[in-house]
Amino acid sequence: MSASPGNVPPRSERAEDAGATVLLAAMEDAPSAIFCFTASDAEPVWANAQARALAPRSEHLPTIDGRHVADVVERVLRSGRPETLSGPMGDGGPPATAVVRPLRIDGGPAVLLVLEPDPPAGTTPAWPRRPDVVELAQLSLLPPSLPLMPDLRLSGSYHRASLAGAAGGDWYDAVPLGDGRLALVIGDAVGHGVPAAGAMSRLRGAMRSTALRDPSPSVVLAALDDFARQMDDVEGASVFYGVLDAGTGRLVYGAAGHPAPLIVEADGRTSFLPVVPRPPLGSVPGAETPVAETVLDQGATLVLYSNGALAGGSPGPVAALDRLAEAAREVLARPDALDAAGSAGLAEAIAEGVRRPQGWLDDVAVLVAHRCEDGLEPLRLELVAVPSALPGVRRRLGDWLAGLGMGEQDRVGVMVAVGEACANAAEHAYRGREPGPLTVVAAVDVDGVLTVTVQDQGTWRPPDRDPGDRGRGLLIMRQLVDAVVLQEEQGTTLTLSLRLRRTAGEEDEREVAVGNAAVSVERSGELPVVRVSGVVDEGAADQLRIRMLEASRGGTTPIELDVTDVGLFSSAAVREVLALARIARDEGWRLVARAPVGGVTRHVLEISGLTELVDLH
Secondary structure (H helix, E strand, O other): OOOOHHHOOOOOOOOOOOOHHHHHHHHHOOOOEEEEEEOOOOOOOEEOHHHHHHOOOHHHOOEEOOEEHHHHHHHHHHHOOOEEEEEEEOOOOOEEEEEEEEEEEOOEEEEEEEEEEOOOOOOOOOOOOOOOHHHHHHHHHOOOEEEOEOOEEEEEEEEOOOOHHHOOOEEEEEEEEEOOEEEEEEEEOOOOHHHHHHHHHHHHHHHHHHHOOOOOHHHHHHHHHHHHHHOOOOOOOEEEEEEEEOOOOEEEEEEEOOOOOEEEOOOOOEEEOOOOOOOOOOOOOOOOOOOEEEEOOOOOEEEEEOHHHHOOOOOOHHHHHHHHHHHHHHHHOOOOOOOOOHHHHHHHHHHHHOOEOOEOOOOEEEEEEEEOOOOOOOEEEEEEOOHHHHHHHHHHHHHHHHOOOOOHHHHHHHHHHHHHHHHHHHHHHOOOOOOOEEEEEEEEOOOOEEEEEEEEOOOOOOOOOOOHHHHHHHHHHHHHOOEEEEEOOOOEEEEEEEEOEEEOOOOOOOOEEEOOEEEEEEOOOOOOEEEEEEEEOHHHHHHHHHHHHHHOOOOOOOOEEEEEEEEEEOHHHHHHHHHHHHHHHHHOOOEEEEOOOOOHHHHHHHHOOHHHOEEEO
């Protein structure tokens, strides 16, 4: 039996997609034992971690209710029809369920065997439980972020069905097309579980590759139709696809077997887009794709949803649609629902609004697009390039960025990068003469690309052999934004750019390893704690500075520094702590550093004179 997922047989190029690796990783860590057989192999050609632990060799495959699963695998290979076994595993073993599904690998017949323990109430599973494979696969294959555009507020949400057997297959996406246009898509793959998640992944990949070449609804839906006819597990999927111009509100759209999206006007009136019925993907060769057009008014909200939002509990489809419209209307009427921060939760709140008392009977995907009534004006700051001006830059820039709806990490990253640029100008631009002007301008284009320029009229040329803060500052900026351009004509102009996005995840608290050091941020307490351990040399000191600035939101809010487990604290690290301590003083708070009495690190901090700016605990 194969012992690693690297031995999965090759697939055809047509079946490959960007989500396949993620799906395979999710299956590897599944709580169920998963085996893959092909018709040409008597032994499994791939098995996940649980399967390898349960049956190291093919002859160790278990029996369920007296029937050997290897016999069931052989029968499914011959018949092409799925089978399910339920009962005790082995002689008097714990209850278990084995599901054997036919599939195709590299054009040939194969089967997937999923073996799930079902221990009695109050007992422990036959093997350790891990995160559910369907949920891991589904969430991993959905977009990790949505575009953030000045004229549009986007929000997406996926909720798996309350019954595990009904989960998997619903999806959504939003693809920037340039010139303020955006492809909005929602769909529902046939079936449930891992196969449906895999079909969803391939369908989403085919949609993206087509839309980026030609985004017109007729072309994209025709391409998905052809794709579905060639892929058995994609055939019958439903999809809504539309191209929205965020600036004008023009929406061109089409659908295949999918319910019509909901529109909620600024005054609360609701209606459903007129959609010409069309068969699901791949089900009727040559089916025409009617394309319609409408205009989404400023202040209106478009709600795309999967069939699961209408499932169960209502006397009929009309009542289910009414319930969805009422839920959306109530959510959008809430105070602050449409502001930059509140709009991030619109899709989740609408999905919760249609949740039944017994949960979701099917998985539910919701994608919301709200067309803003007022855009955000560019920010322009005219300053003098002195260190005392930097706190004002941080505060005003932070407030302006918050109005864009940026996530905490991206917002702090921009503030840190711009702060570096301003600090370098204050230190180097007018060295040896009176400080001169410093200009900071921030704006967002129609596609959601943020550009910040920091300009002075001085010079900024440290000695070539010692780049000092300039080289280090540029390195930090490039780690935090997408692009940094430096121009030195009639002064110095630094241009920083970042494509805006809205992420649904929590703030990143992962530990970052740099050489022989590790830096992490812990946010569970009253104050964020930046914890560093190991050998903090110059390379690790740069990462320490970034994490301290991120945790303190560019130096505007208090944090603590924990150096308890540091073995070596270099002069570069001392310089970074001193830099943040100075920012803290300017902002009206003091940095607290946890350093054990009698330790080397505390001694280094004390002899460096940091006790005037840092409280040592």
